[in-house]
Amino acid sequence: MQNVTYHREALNQSGIDMLSMCKSQLQKSNESFVNHDSDLAEEVIRNETRINALDLKIEKDCEKFIALYTPVAIDLRFVIALLKINSELERIADHAYGISKYVVDIDNKISPHLLTATQFDVMFDTIMLMMDIITEAYENKDVKVARKVFKKDKILDKININSFTVLEEEIKKDNSITAEALILLSVVKKMERVGDLIKNIAEEIIFYIDAEVLKHQNKK
Amino acid sequence: METTIEQTLPMDNIVDKSLKKTHTIEVNDAKVWYDDFMAIKGIDMVIKPNTITSFIGPSGCGKSTFLRLFNRMNDYVDGFKMEGKIKVNGRNIYKDKVHVEELRKEIGMVFQKPNPFPKSIYENVAYGLKIQGIKDKNLINDRVEKALKQADLWEDVKDNLKKSALTLSGGQQQRLCIARTLAVEPSIILMDEPTSALDPISTSKIEDLIFELKEKYTIIIVTHNMQQASRISDYTAFFYLGNLIEFDKTKNIFTNPQKKQTENYITGRFG
Numbered sequence: 001m002q003n004v005t006y007h008r009e010a011l012n013q014s015g016i017d018m019l020s021m022c023k024s025q026l027q028k029s030n031e032s033f034v035n036h037d038s039d040l041a042e043e044v045i046r047n048e049t050r051i052n053a054l055d056l057k058i059e060k061d062c063e064k065f066i067a068l069y070t071p072v073a074i075d076l077r078f079v080i081a082l083l084k085i086n087s088e089l090e091r092i093a094d095h096a097y098g099i100s101k102y103v104v105d106i107d108n109k110i111s112p113h114l115l116t117a118t119q120f121d122v123m124f125d126t127i128m129l130m131m132d133i134i135t136e137a138y139e140n141k142d143v144k145v146a147r148k149v150f151k152k153d154k155i156l157d158k159i160n161i162n163s164f165t166v167l168e169e170e171i172k173k174d175n176s177i178t179a180e181a182l183i184l185l186s187v188v189k190k191m192e193r194v195g196d197l198i199k200n201i202a203e204e205i206i207f208y209i210d211a212e213v214l215k216h217q218n219k220k
Numbered sequence: 221m222e223t224t225i226e227q228t229l230p231m232d233n234i235v236d237k238s239l240k241k242t243h244t245i246e247v248n249d250a251k252v253w254y255d256d257f258m259a260i261k262g263i264d265m266v267i268k269p270n271t272i273t274s275f276i277g278p279s280g281c282g283k284s285t286f287l288r289l290f291n292r293m294n295d296y297v298d299g300f301k302m303e304g305k306i307k308v309n310g311r312n313i314y315k316d317k318v319h320v321e322e323l324r325k326e327i328g329m330v331f332q333k334p335n336p337f338p339k340s341i342y343e344n345v346a347y348g349l350k351i352q353g354i355k356d357k358n359l360i361n362d363r364v365e366k367a368l369k370q371a372d373l374w375e376d377v378k379d380n381l382k383k384s385a386l387t388l389s390g391g392q393q394q395r396l397c398i399a400r401t402l403a404v405e406p407s408i409i410l411m412d413e414p415t416s417a418l419d420p421i422s423t424s425k426i427e428d429l430i431f432e433l434k435e436k437y438t439i440i441i442v443t444h445n446m447q448q449a450s451r452i453s454d455y456t457a458f459f460y461l462g463n464l465i466e467f468d469k470t471k472n473i474f475t476n477p478q479k480k481q482t483e484n485y486i487t488g489r490f491g
Contacts, residue, residue: 004487004489071487072487075487077476
């Protein structure tokens with residue numbers, strides 16, 4: 001294998017590792033939130049340092065790749081895309097960390113009634129599906145698969161908007177749930193933001209493979 | 221037959237500057253053979269004035285042969301045969317009545333290795349003017365100074381013009397060769413790997429110089445250095461096995477080439 005190909009492959013593998021670690025963090029943070037499993041939440045919090053270390057490693061390796069191999073064309077687009085994907089993944093992991101912190105800090109489980117009312121399970125499933133989609137698109141360099149994410153993100157946006165009204169109504173019915181509802185709303189907002197970050201990753205995958213810039217464009 | 225503006229109007233008389241933006245070099249279906257070997261397999265290309273165009277491609281792809289068509293340098297190669305049309309400023313340069321010496325006044329050339337004559341710095345730059353028959357010493361002095369200034373060498377050598385050109389460093393010698401080319405006031409400069417024998421600092425100086433010269437000249441450069449092509453040229457042409465695979469704006473070639481062969485070559489995955 002040529003030197004440049006070898007190093008690019010190593011970078012690609014780091015990207016796959018980061019995707020996989022962040023997916024696992026999201027999965028665990030949401031499970032810990034729904035089940036109020038503070039042990040699992042603690043695990044997510046501890047893993048955050050591993051995510052940060054991999055984030056720094058990828059940044060450093062990309063820098064080295066640019067400096068030593070002066071990539072052009074698809075190699076250049078790949079390294080630029082990976083830098084951005086890495087940064088978005090790190091932020092996704094930050095949200096997973098934030099959700100887990102809530103679990104550790106609050107005493108009680110969020111009421112299943114509220115979770116159902118806000119369609120939290122749909123949101124969680126959609127996010128995990130979106131993570132699967134971008135992982136597949138990234139690994140197989142498949143633009144068609146990456147594009148599937150944009151439609152899914154709309155589901156998250158809708159749930160996010162509805163959650164405010166749903167929780168407002170629930171608080172009006174019983175104001176003792178205010179704190180619990182506010183935490184849930186905050187987590188829903190985090191999940192909606194995770195959806196946006198996954199969408200950004202899909203845009204970067206498309207840019208890397210097809211040289212098509214979708215950023216700040218409404219038509220996707 | 222397509223009529224270009226240069227055929228009907230001399231460039232210098234054109235008042236409307238937008239009209240000047242016409243083709244400097246126009247190649248139609250150029251084919252070259254060296255005996256039975258077909259080195260160029262039918263290439264079309266238009267090179268715009270005041271641009272820098274890089275020719276890239278693996279060794280033996282035909283890029284230097286193609287470059288040397290523009291000043292008829294291949295004419296002296298045994299077994300050379302050419303078909304097709306090459307127009308420089310509207311004139312077909314492969315017509316019998318074309319005077320090759322006149323053509324080379326219009327199209328200067330800088331080679332891979334600096335090749336100053338074993339003469340003084342002054343004589344090197346004045347050489348082209350003298351063989352053109354110019355005898356006016358003041359005119360020659362002015363042109364030598366102007367050319368050395370354009371080549372960013374004047375400050376280095378102005379007090380030692382009588383010194384042998386062979387005492388200069390490699391980078392200075394190459395700038396002297398560029399000055400020698402500029403002294404005869406061509407409109408097009410061909411450069412065949414002009415920095416391949418130079419260290420990075422000299423290379424950087426030559427690259428800066430090439431960039432400055434673009435304002436007044438059309439420059440075509442053959443290079444094996446991908447970064448150099450991407451740094452200095454406006455257009456890049458990728459050649460392979462005597463074919464022009466892709467010719468586009470340099471930023472397109474180096475960010476999103478349209479042909480897989482181009483991508484494989486510039487990313488170092490050729491073969």
